[in-house]
Amino acid sequence: MAVAVESDPTGAHAPRVVAKGRGAVAEQILRIAFDQGVKVRSDADLAEILAAVEVDSEIPLQALAAVAEILSYVYRAQGRMPPEPARHRSEIRP
Incomplete structure (x- = not known):
């Protein structure tokens, strides 16, 4: 099982599932990730939870x-800072 997750660069939306699959499809997802230098983490329990999410849907709470x-972990490994989360209008102070 492999699940590809993409974060919203603006931080306005939750991360979403962009690809998922088992067997040959999982191998292809992993191959593409490795070829693109995407960090990969093995977590079978999380993969099973995310496998229930429809592709192009946000990650469940x-x-x-x-x-x-x-x-x-991925942001730190790439030497980047994660985006600031979007704030609710009432939380923004002038």
């Missing part, structure tokens, strides 16, 4: 903490 941890 129960998986957000785990995905946030992975994305934080």
Whole structure:
């Protein structure tokens, strides 16, 4: 099982599933990730949760903490800072 997740560069939306599959499809997802230099993490439990998410759908609330941890690892490994989360209008101070 392989699941590809993409974060919103603006931080306005939750990360979303962009590809998923088993067997040959999973191998292709991993091959593309490695060829593109995308960091890959093995987590069978999280992959099973994310496999239930439709492609192009946002990550469900129960998986957000785990995905946030992975994305934080990826950003640090790439020497980048994660985007600031979008703030609700009432939280923005002049």
